[in-house]
Amino acid sequence: MEDQLGALTTIFTEVYYWITVVFMFLIHVGFCMYEVGASRRKNMMHTLMKNTMVIPLVTITFFFFGWYIYFSWHNGIPGIIGADPAPYGLTDINWAAPWSPLMGSTLSSEGDGYWSHINGVFWAAFLLFSWTAASIVSGAVIERIRSGAFWILAVVIGSFTWIIDAAWGWHPDGWMIRELGYHDAYASGVIHAIAGGFALGVLVVLGPRIGKFAADGTPRNIVPHNPWLVTVGLFLIYTGFWGFYVACNIPILDVGAMAGMEGSFFSTTNIYLTPTTTSAITFNFLMSLSGGLLMGYLVSKGDAFWTYSSGLGGVIAASAGNDLYHPIQAMFVAAVAVPIFYWMHSWVERTFKIDDAVGAVAVHGYAGVIGLLISGFMLWGYPASMYAESAPGVIATISPWGQAAGAFIMFFVLGFAPAWIVSKILSALGMLRIPERIEVAGLDLSEFHGRYLDEADVSAAEEEEARRLGLI
Amino acid sequence: MSTGLETWNTNLFEVVELYPFVGSEYVLAFCGLGAWLIWHYLQIRMENKALAEEDALFQDKAKLAAARKLSNAETVAETAKAHVNGL
Numbered sequence: 001m002e003d004q005l006g007a008l009t010t011i012f013t014e015v016y017y018w019i020t021v022v023f024m025f026l027i028h029v030g031f032c033m034y035e036v037g038a039s040r041r042k043n044m045m046h047t048l049m050k051n052t053m054v055i056p057l058v059t060i061t062f063f064f065f066g067w068y069i070y071f072s073w074h075n076g077i078p079g080i081i082g083a084d085p086a087p088y089g090l091t092d093i094n095w096a097a098p099w100s101p102l103m104g105s106t107l108s109s110e111g112d113g114y115w116s117h118i119n120g121v122f123w124a125a126f127l128l129f130s131w132t133a134a135s136i137v138s139g140a141v142i143e144r145i146r147s148g149a150f151w152i153l154a155v156v157i158g159s160f161t162w163i164i165d166a167a168w169g170w171h172p173d174g175w176m177i178r179e180l181g182y183h184d185a186y187a188s189g190v191i192h193a194i195a196g197g198f199a200l201g202v203l204v205v206l207g208p209r210i211g212k213f214a215a216d217g218t219p220r221n222i223v224p225h226n227p228w229l230v231t232v233g234l235f236l237i238y239t240g241f242w243g244f245y246v247a248c249n250i251p252i253l254d255v256g257a258m259a260g261m262e263g264s265f266f267s268t269t270n271i272y273l274t275p276t277t278t279s280a281i282t283f284n285f286l287m288s289l290s291g292g293l294l295m296g297y298l299v300s301k302g303d304a305f306w307t308y309s310s311g312l313g314g315v316i317a318a319s320a321g322n323d324l325y326h327p328i329q330a331m332f333v334a335a336v337a338v339p340i341f342y343w344m345h346s347w348v349e350r351t352f353k354i355d356d357a358v359g360a361v362a363v364h365g366y367a368g369v370i371g372l373l374i375s376g377f378m379l380w381g382y383p384a385s386m387y388a389e390s391a392p393g394v395i396a397t398i399s400p401w402g403q404a405a406g407a408f409i410m411f412f413v414l415g416f417a418p419a420w421i422v423s424k425i426l427s428a429l430g431m432l433r434i435p436e437r438i439e440v441a442g443l444d445l446s447e448f449h450g451r452y453l454d455e456a457d458v459s460a461a462e463e464e465e466a467r468r469l470g471l472i
Numbered sequence: 473m474s475t476g477l478e479t480w481n482t483n484l485f486e487v488v489e490l491y492p493f494v495g496s497e498y499v500l501a502f503c504g505l506g507a508w509l510i511w512h513y514l515q516i517r518m519e520n521k522a523l524a525e526e527d528a529l530f531q532d533k534a535k536l537a538a539a540r541k542l543s544n545a546e547t548v549a550e551t552a553k554a555h556v557n558g559l
Contacts, residue, residue: 042543099497105490148516437530442543
């Protein structure tokens, strides 16, 4: 990098994303704690390992093909469906293929070094979104899914379907933005609706845990073995979610030329390159969290699990428009969404016998869809992307029908449908569900049999040694 | 002899790759993809074997009852004791 200001901007951006990645790691820590706390004692270690191994598996596959999909598939599915102006083809990129020098340690790129510095941290920010998408599904299916099956499903959503939706609905030039005016600044649909829909698709095939429903179909409450772990886990998810919000922004960008100005205008932008501020999203994150918590407490009559989850669901519902909402609007959007997804969870559970162990389909899926629908009315007529300003008429504006179509694509087309298909295949191969006897006995006993034997051996050896030493 | 860089005393604008064995990227990507797929194969085989063994063990209802007691034990000591006595 030649000049000091350019270097400062580039390296500031690099460090900015790096910090967001570290914060977002807390989402995964939180999900692990939450899921282990929500599982019964006999399934703790299986639950922990199931979620832990999402990290390496989604990381390597996101390196091999996920990042490439984001940049090259934004016109549709190459060779099958596409949209103008570059239909039916992959977009030519030089930094996201796994064999690109820019996917490794490089010093300069085409003279300015920008992508040499940004590519790794930007990839990591998206990767942490990928872990989150897979982790959301992980919680819903605890205590009866085979680890191997879940890890295949985790790769499907973490490195394939979610990043297709990001290419379509998050890339500033994605076809959903151009054609539908889709706007989803902090991922109500792009992460949460798809993950909720995906979880539902798996759950339909997987079936409920043994004992979840009484003979008359009444659902039983399977109590978390450690509510404190659940609580701390959810607090950590809140913390990581702040990192997620700032990771969805670009910290400093000259948007003057894109706005048609003669001079420069430096601003923080959202993922669509339209100006916003970090203050704006901080206001809105906290106000929507508060709206969700307040309403969650009321509708659940003070139930801790649902109050915390409603805080999260409230933020998720407001996220599509939290780059633009007034903070009080964000609070009310969150508050309106909570009773709807709370009621939908109970109705779906009772009616279809869906055993969603942590309410993930409701808190992420339904809340995300509700948020997208509300944003279609709240932001009606706004330009969906900065490219709408530089090329008027090319990109649609935000509308209720565009957001509704987007919600359908996220929840059903890229969420529910692929999950249902892959789960059906795994089920047909006998690879999806833990055998019933082992589910009843406890999953840890099966997979960590040796651990208990070791503990017994060490305990006996310690006693023998203590006697030899005359200690007891 | 060098696997990559030979000197830092050069025009840094012309330095691109810092990693060794430049030119092997396609091979690395192919090997990485293969390693990922092999990992899934080995893991599923391992899991299927473990589950089949446990499932066969629990055909004996007394052992299944003992296992349930063990799984629901409150402490590590209780767990270890239950394991020794029950299985």
